Amino acid sequence: MTRKVFLVLSLILVSPVSLMAQGYAPAKVARGLYIFSVEGGCGCHNPEGQPANVGGAKRENPYVLVFAPNITPDPETGIGSWSDKQVIDAFRFGKRPDGQQLSMGHPYYYFSGMADEDAEALVAYLRSLPPVKRSYPPRVVKKSVPVYDLPTPPVKSPSDGTERGRYLAERVGKCNYCHGAPYESPPDMSKYLAGRKDPARLNPNITPDVETGIGKWSVDEIAHFLRTGARPDGSQAGSIMANLIKKGLKDITPEDARAIALYLKSVPPVKNKP
Numbered sequence: 001m002t003r004k005v006f007l008v009l010s011l012i013l014v015s016p017v018s019l020m021a022q023g024y025a026p027a028k029v030a031r032g033l034y035i036f037s038v039e040g041g042c043g044c045h046n047p048e049g050q051p052a053n054v055g056g057a058k059r060e061n062p063y064v065l066v067f068a069p070n071i072t073p074d075p076e077t078g079i080g081s082w083s084d085k086q087v088i089d090a091f092r093f094g095k096r097p098d099g100q101q102l103s104m105g106h107p108y109y110y111f112s113g114m115a116d117e118d119a120e121a122l123v124a125y126l127r128s129l130p131p132v133k134r135s136y137p138p139r140v141v142k143k144s145v146p147v148y149d150l151p152t153p154p155v156k157s158p159s160d161g162t163e164r165g166r167y168l169a170e171r172v173g174k175c176n177y178c179h180g181a182p183y184e185s186p187p188d189m190s191k192y193l194a195g196r197k198d199p200a201r202l203n204p205n206i207t208p209d210v211e212t213g214i215g216k217w218s219v220d221e222i223a224h225f226l227r228t229g230a231r232p233d234g235s236q237a238g239s240i241m242a243n244l245i246k247k248g249l250k251d252i253t254p255e256d257a258r259a260i261a262l263y264l265k266s267v268p269p270v271k272n273k274p
Helices: 003-014 016-021 026-039 084-093 116-128 161-172 175-179 219-228 239-247 254-266
Strands: 058-060 064-067
Touching: 026 116, 026 161, 084 116, 161 175, 161 254, 219 239, 219 254
Parallel strands: none
Antiparallel strands: 058 064
16 A cells, blocks of 8 residues: 555544544545655655655755755644644745745745646644644845745646646646756746756756757656656666655656656757756
8 A cells, every 4th residue: 555545534433523623624635645655745844754744855946045944833843833824835935924035945946837736635634633743943144135026826726638747747746947947047948847956966968858858758768767766777866856856756656747748748848968
């Protein structure tokens, strides 16, 4: 039994009364868990061997040095005292309840296009997990965090096909966050998904360029990789991608994996070898 199925069954069979008391139907929580899986399990907030969503990962970029915060429902050190709207405004628009702008270590630029129904379900899932009391040092601001013009989110998410794949890749899975633009600016679309090298790791080109990207991969091979980490040559994904698959992507449906693969095959190829 997969982790996803186990958690969904647990929510439905063990705690429907408590969830309904909070105003969250089990089906909504299950949808939120699925969005959480497609996102990759909020890896920065989920260190190995620690309670879910307790945070703690250290991140540094040109703007801030920050530790991923606790996003459990603890009212003192987590998000337990925040309203649902405040939680959504934080992860989708980068605004904390106190008006503070979140750092670019959090990919709100991409989550800003997450559909209302998925954002609301994600909050329901986050609320369903056990609260953990844990705090971290405050962030150190190096220079002002930029404020972007963000899109108006849709109410509903696309249901299938390439548009579904685009939505999942751009607005939930945030692929370009690692494989495209750096922190310093809104995405440079001429480098969309074309890869880059960070100090700690290589983020490969995932455009359909035949020489430097994944142009030789079939749709089925891409979909299989997203759920298993297995490349067509038999090697396995490593580093951040392996973690994203382990903590969430392995649980996405074959249909959604294929939709993402179709979308990745449809984007303009860019010749770039990081």
